[in-house]
Amino acid sequence: MEQHTFVIPAYQQSPYLETCIKQLKAQTVKSKIIITTSTPSHSLESIANQYDLPYFINSTGPFGIAADWNFALSKATTPWVTIAHQDDIYEPDYVETLLTMVAGEAKNTLIAFSNYYDIINNEPKPNSLNAFVKRTLLLPFLIKPAIEKRFLKKSILLFGDPICCPTVMINKQLLPDFNFSPHFTCALDWLAWYQLAQKKGKFVYTAKKLVGHRVHPDSETTAQLSMGKRQQEEKIIFRMIWGKYAGNLLAKIYSAGHKQNAI
Numbered sequence: 001m002e003q004h005t006f007v008i009p010a011y012q013q014s015p016y017l018e019t020c021i022k023q024l025k026a027q028t029v030k031s032k033i034i035i036t037t038s039t040p041s042h043s044l045e046s047i048a049n050q051y052d053l054p055y056f057i058n059s060t061g062p063f064g065i066a067a068d069w070n071f072a073l074s075k076a077t078t079p080w081v082t083i084a085h086q087d088d089i090y091e092p093d094y095v096e097t098l099l100t101m102v103a104g105e106a107k108n109t110l111i112a113f114s115n116y117y118d119i120i121n122n123e124p125k126p127n128s129l130n131a132f133v134k135r136t137l138l139l140p141f142l143i144k145p146a147i148e149k150r151f152l153k154k155s156i157l158l159f160g161d162p163i164c165c166p167t168v169m170i171n172k173q174l175l176p177d178f179n180f181s182p183h184f185t186c187a188l189d190w191l192a193w194y195q196l197a198q199k200k201g202k203f204v205y206t207a208k209k210l211v212g213h214r215v216h217p218d219s220e221t222t223a224q225l226s227m228g229k230r231q232q233e234e235k236i237i238f239r240m241i242w243g244k245y246a247g248n249l250l251a252k253i254y255s256a257g258h259k260q261n262a263i
Contacts, residue, residue, distance in 0.1 A: 003078055004029075004032070004080040004081065004095055004169065005078040005080070007073060007084065008034070008086055009069055009085075010036070010086050011039055011086065013043060013044075016214060017044075018047060019089060020087070020088060021047070021053070023091075024084060026092050027093075028096045032077075033051075033053050034053060035055050035056070036058065036075055038057070038059075038067070056071075058071045062182065064185060066179075066181060066183075067182060069083055070179045073170070079106060079171065080102075080170065081172055082166070082167075082169050083166060083168070088212060089119070089211070090210065090211055093210065094114065097210060098169050101145060101146075107173075108148070109146070109171055109203075109204050110174060110196050110201035111169060111170055112169045112171075112204040112205070112206075113163050113164070113168040114207075114208055114209070115209045116166075116167050116210070117213070118131070119212045119213065120214075124212065134161075134162035135162070137157075140152050140155060145205055148201065148202045148203075150198055153196075154194065154198065157193055158241060161187070161189065161190035163189070163193050167210065167211045184233050185229060231251065238254070
């Protein structure tokens with residue numbers, strides 16, 4: 001029985017989608033791969049046919065980033081699922097590494113995730129201040145790769161989001177009703193991890209950089225930053241955690257780190 005699925009919520013046209021698919025098919029442990037979309041096109045259908053991948057169209061809504069991700073998750077039937085962002089790449093041992101880490105712990109593990117690196121102009125980006133801060137937030141995992149206590153899981157998310165969404169394997173058996181909030185379009189993953197941190201179960205992490213997160217002018221991350229939408233949503237979450245005044249201050253400090261991702 002296959003244990004894992006990559007779901008690719010494809011949006012419009014990405015010049016990197018085919019590269020992403022090739023990376024997923026090159027995994028040392030094979031997974032199911034499916035493409036979902038709310039923006040169907042002949043090009044997407046052609047790529048799905050070329051690589052013999054199931055192709056699902058969300059034609060009835062709801063629509064938006066959260067809806068796209070939730071629709072993609074709904075099409076996965078394996079115990080573990082990863083939302084593979086169409087612009088990103090995966091190291092060959094991504095699946096093998098994380099499935100090995102959660103072996104025997106599936107009933108207790110909510111999510112498993114890895115370290116990552118940014119890709120700019122098709123080249124890995126050297127460590128930045130932003131990356132350093134995120135690694136620092138994950139210090140509890142230096143003690144052991146799995147943490148179960150709620151206060152420790154929440155602690156890594158109190159000052160920002162160090163969990164890169166495309167690195168995350170979600171345990172659908174333990175979280176059959178898991179969904180991202182439709183009220184957020186950018187920080188929806190941070191909110192989701194913070195909510196999961198309050199549930200019973202483990203977070204599992206490896207410091208191996210198993211995913212390359214591509215940052216480019218046409219990416220959704222870049223668009224959200226330029227519009228200020230990401231900063232607005234992060235302020236909402238900081239205020240939810242810390243209250244109005246401390247939340248506003250932390251949001252201002254945290255948003256300064258986004259300058260590191262400027263193209």
